[in-house]
Amino acid sequence: xxxxxxxxxxxxxxxxxxxxxxxxxxxxxxxxxxxxxxxxxxxxxxxxxxxxxxxxxxxxxxxxxxxxxxxxxxxxxxxxxxxxxxxxxxxxxxxxxxxxxxxxxxxxxxxxxxxxxxxxxxxxxxxxxxxxxxxxxxxxxxxxxxxxxxxxxxxxxxxxxxxxxxxxxxxxxxxxxxxxxxxxxxxxxxxxxxxxxxxxxxxxxxxxxxxxxxxxxxxxxxxxxxxxxxxxxxxxxxxxxxxxxxxxxxxxxxxxxxxxxxxxxxxxxxxxxxxxxxxxxxxxxxxxxxxxxxxxxxxxxxxxxxxxxxxxxxxxxxxxxxxxxxxxxxxxxxxxxxxxxxxxxxxxxxxxxxxxxxxxxxxxxxxxxxxxxxxxxxxxxxxxxxxxxxxxxxxxxxxxxxxxxxxxxxxxxxxxxxxxxxxxxxxxxxxxxxxxxxxxxxxxxxxxxxxxxxxxxxxxxxxxxxxxxxxxxxxxxxxxxxxxxxxxxxxxxxxxxxxxxx
Numbered sequence: 001x002x003x004x005x006x007x008x009x010x011x012x013x014x015x016x017x018x019x020x021x022x023x024x025x026x027x028x029x030x031x032x033x034x035x036x037x038x039x040x041x042x043x044x045x046x047x048x049x050x051x052x053x054x055x056x057x058x059x060x061x062x063x064x065x066x067x068x069x070x071x072x073x074x075x076x077x078x079x080x081x082x083x084x085x086x087x088x089x090x091x092x093x094x095x096x097x098x099x100x101x102x103x104x105x106x107x108x109x110x111x112x113x114x115x116x117x118x119x120x121x122x123x124x125x126x127x128x129x130x131x132x133x134x135x136x137x138x139x140x141x142x143x144x145x146x147x148x149x150x151x152x153x154x155x156x157x158x159x160x161x162x163x164x165x166x167x168x169x170x171x172x173x174x175x176x177x178x179x180x181x182x183x184x185x186x187x188x189x190x191x192x193x194x195x196x197x198x199x200x201x202x203x204x205x206x207x208x209x210x211x212x213x214x215x216x217x218x219x220x221x222x223x224x225x226x227x228x229x230x231x232x233x234x235x236x237x238x239x240x241x242x243x244x245x246x247x248x249x250x251x252x253x254x255x256x257x258x259x260x261x262x263x264x265x266x267x268x269x270x271x272x273x274x275x276x277x278x279x280x281x282x283x284x285x286x287x288x289x290x291x292x293x294x295x296x297x298x299x300x301x302x303x304x305x306x307x308x309x310x311x312x313x314x315x316x317x318x319x320x321x322x323x324x325x326x327x328x329x330x331x332x333x334x335x336x337x338x339x340x341x342x343x344x345x346x347x348x349x350x351x352x353x354x355x356x357x358x359x360x361x362x363x364x365x366x367x368x369x370x371x372x373x374x375x376x377x378x379x380x381x382x383x384x385x386x387x388x389x390x391x392x393x394x395x396x397x398x399x400x401x402x403x404x405x406x407x408x409x410x411x412x413x414x415x416x417x418x419x420x421x422x423x424x425x426x427x428x429x430x431x432x433x434x435x436x437x438x439x440x441x442x443x444x445x446x447x448x449x450x451x452x453x454x455x456x457x458x459x460x461x462x463x464x465x466x467x468x469x470x471x472x473x474x475x476x477x478x479x480x481x482x483x484x485x486x487x488x489x490x491x492x493x494x495x496x497x498x499x500x501x502x
Contacts (some may be wrong), residue, residue: 004475008223013494042369043373053204070226180198180336182327239257276475277443310429339353472497479492
């Protein structure tokens, strides 16, 4: 149930292995946060803002696609190795290269008096990443205990936030901001973000950042194709409304058609995989059917949500204004912890911190917009409850608030990047946390499942096992979020159930 990337990854692997796979998706499009929507017929946008890692030859995504026979069909464009992320803040600019030695040199040029502290911090990042690479997969307890004596840095930082480690290594405040400026990738500031989560993403991108050659829609459609070509089905507009349970075994579900609620259908299966929110699924089944351990793991807090702007410009080449095969991360408030509080807790975007990307400049495939136009996407954090309250109280107030935030973000772009940016906008829409909830089926509009704090990233994190026979979780909550994380989650469950290690 659910066609998010973790569910599609698992389903495609199972279909390729000869199993009959039946996917039920409540939305009209497959892919979850990986789905693509069209606007004004000419423009196609992937929900949220995505760029990925581990897509190079022999890396995990490449191995996954090779297993499915898709490695030549689904290809990727690499971001600029000399600066895949451009970090911008008042008085400072840093382009992050795919090379730790060069990154250290660039930071030492910016902060000559703190070069040693910066190098110690980044070398520690490399050590922690190496220990992460050494973790057993699948992560069985006995194997983990045997490896524990060699995982000294993981044990050392298991409860640390990124801010904790910055402080421990005495990284200067401005360098902290530049290194953590990709915080929109997590929607958490350094003071709340798990150090492990940050290392995993940061080091992953340091090994190469990528974007699908034919956009994310092609990736999703290719996985759907594997399932359907193997005799399976991906049924859209099918919302699961009830589970069929016999004793401690889930035998199937009842689904209703999203646009015709009176039309219900029964779906039976030997194994049921939950790619939806585990907590809501458990509530539907009945919490009393789950073990105390799983109930504790289901007591996660949701990640924050985001505010998105999707748009297209014409009559201008954004490459002439500092954009290209990279993402740009900008902050007007140098203290990212404070910037997060101002936007998320107080709804104040006067000094915003945000990300902007230009998909049209990353791949030569221009199927996402008319020739001569260029797409842009802007992302920052937003509070779900605040937008829900506005929407319930006054739809006009809700729209006015969205417009206000859009104008504040565009003000920054015109002040620092493209002076007459507004005059070139041909098309633009914005999405709030309630948009995420409606179109992505994301509870409270959350972007990454459970919040990526140290409390949610430790050994008590929910796994695929549900304590019910033939019923498994397979999603960002029970594994890890993001493109690479959800593919890994689907792959891990496949390996667990089949014994076939990729």
